[in-house]
Amino acid sequence: MRKVGISQNVENKILNLRTFLLEEWKLSERAAYQRTARINLFLKSLGGVADYSLCRFKKWRDLGYRCAIFEKTWVFAYEILEDGNDIEDNVHYVLSQKMKCDAILTNNRKDFMYFKDIAIISTNLGFIKQRIQ
Numbered sequence: 001m002r003k004v005g006i007s008q009n010v011e012n013k014i015l016n017l018r019t020f021l022l023e024e025w026k027l028s029e030r031a032a033y034q035r036t037a038r039i040n041l042f043l044k045s046l047g048g049v050a051d052y053s054l055c056r057f058k059k060w061r062d063l064g065y066r067c068a069i070f071e072k073t074w075v076f077a078y079e080i081l082e083d084g085n086d087i088e089d090n091v092h093y094v095l096s097q098k099m100k101c102d103a104i105l106t107n108n109r110k111d112f113m114y115f116k117d118i119a120i121i122s123t124n125l126g127f128i129k130q131r132i133q
Helices: 008-024 029-045 058-062 087-098 125-131
Strands: 066-069 075-079 101-106 117-124
Touching: 008 029, 029 066, 029 075, 087 101
Parallel strands: 101 117
Antiparallel strands: 066 075
């Protein structure tokens, strides 16, 4: 089983859906909760051993995302991360690329071994002093 992390963005969208079901469709609180709880269970099931196929959408497929379809209308794109490469490492890497950084400073260099196109600097003070001009 894989560990499944649901982003705050997805959780907010599910809460927005619950609000919509309550206010616009006038569902009971119980019915709205049950509907969104099923979505949460579905998302958690993505951690199972059965993998969905790569997405049909070119942009997502090129990124290696898999797409899972819920009730024929909801498409959830997700990524399977390599062992030893957690979500925080990916976030740091993406931010470093967007900010055009030359290096990432970290206590644990091995967490970034998959990212070959950026320098990874240890927090060893002597090493840092040599690299800073």
